[in-house]
Amino acid sequence: MNCSSSIPFYRNLLDGSVRDLERFPIVDRADHDVSYSEFTSNTFNDPRSDQLSIYTNGSLGPSLCVSWDLPSMFDLNHASYLRFSKVLPGLFTSVIPGEPSVFVISDMPSDLRTSIVMPGLDGTILRRLILGRDESTDAALVEYLRHARIALLHGKPSVLLNLVELDSRHGGDGRIAPANIVCSGENLYADDRARIEAWLGCAIINAYVTSEAGLVAFECEKRSGMHVLTDHLTVEVVASDGTVRSTGTGELLITNALNWRHAFVRYRIGDRATVMAGACGCGHDGQTIVDLPGHEREAYHSGKISIPAADIATVIEASRPPVKQYQIAYADDQRLIISWIPEPSADPHSTSRALAARLRERFPATTFELCRVTAINTPGGKLRRFL
Known part of the structure; x- marks a missing residue:
């Protein structure tokens, strides 16, 4: 052209x-x-x-x-x-x-x-x-x-x-x-x-x-x-x-x-x-x-199970103590890795335990790995939650 x-x-x-x-x-x-x-x-x-x-x-x-x-x-x-x-x-x-x-x-x-x-x-x-x-x-x-x-x-x-x-x-x-x-x-x-x-x-x-x-x-x-x-x-x-x-x-x-x-x-x-x-x-x-x-993923597959990204988001966002920001991605073995940042006022250890418990309860057949991080995206980059 x-x-x-x-x-x-x-x-x-x-x-x-x-x-x-x-x-x-x-x-x-x-x-x-x-x-x-x-x-x-x-x-x-x-x-x-x-x-x-x-x-x-x-x-x-x-x-x-x-x-x-x-x-x-x-x-x-x-x-x-x-x-x-x-x-x-x-x-x-x-x-x-x-x-x-x-x-x-x-x-x-x-x-x-x-x-x-x-x-x-x-x-x-x-x-x-x-x-x-x-x-x-x-x-x-x-x-x-x-x-x-x-x-x-x-x-x-x-x-x-x-x-x-x-x-x-x-x-x-x-x-x-x-x-x-x-x-x-x-x-x-x-x-x-x-x-x-x-x-x-x-x-x-x-x-x-x-x-x-x-x-x-x-x-x-x-x-x-x-x-x-x-x-x-x-x-x-x-x-x-x-x-x-x-x-x-x-x-x-x-x-x-x-x-x-x-x-x-x-x-x-x-x-x-x-x-x-x-x-x-x-x-x-x-x-x-x-x-x-x-560009965000709308569902994740774990074995034969398809999990809407919105369902995982609902669990994370309802967690107490709260999560400031998070991102979900696949690992090589189909585990779901959740990178997350706690709210400044929250205790990171209790937040991690509570979040892990809620995820196990809601998605018992899926393996999640929680990784606490200090930043989700690089300065100037676009934040994406669902990779």
Whole structure:
């Protein structure tokens, strides 16, 4: 495929005529690795190409360089927050023109602290802060955020959980109190959502963002799922029988019509999801992602027994003393290894004994190995519970 041949297709797609989409082959990461130049355009190149590139996380394999043109990069960094304002009606009244009031919290070691003026949000400043540098820097970050007027706090769920833990351990008066929260970058689990919302005192808007397509979908206040942004991308589903539809359960195909510099047309993003279509009480009428396990395993097999991952999660999350975070993986002999981190206030030995007893009681025919660890994922990586 040559990127120049995709330009008429993009125009048809933006005009609402998507019947040309089926002419394009389904492609994946391997195709980009072999013929990267065939998917990038010289016509829409930019002398600031290094500044207009995003690298995929690399948690599941080598990182891919995604090239963006200037308008699409502006949309990614600015228009996305305007879209959030549709479901966060108080956002505009919370931002402070000329001062930092939108904060993105990152744990990527290579990220730099940056400040960006947001003209679409009344000229407020978006500030990216880095968590996990060292104890004194983290303490200063918590103290700074406690005294900041936070119109919007944005980060991966695992990063915001670490921020909550730091805030709870930090001395002094008060706590971090954002007006709005957006989570993206990894799965938002129900128990993590409850912990973040309980401490920070406001509801989370969950968003699905990818390096290849930018903002794909996000929740409304009804929490009926994440509504797909069909104004600048197309989402398809490859079912288990190989058929491709606009709804159903299977692997997602992404067609990004916004970025003309790097073609992602019918691209296997690697995430599994369930997509439905219909009207929502918020006014959205179209595709909604109602389940997004992504790359995570949905069941484990022990002998002839299949155990839904959700059943194991229910046992772990109901344990008392509680578990802060965990991850399940296979051992070579089909044992299930559970790496886990106790809550700071919990006694690790009693927690381990209680958790082991509950697992034996609920799954007597399955062998579990509990491994207490200090970290589940590497800094900057995507947290996954079910490997």
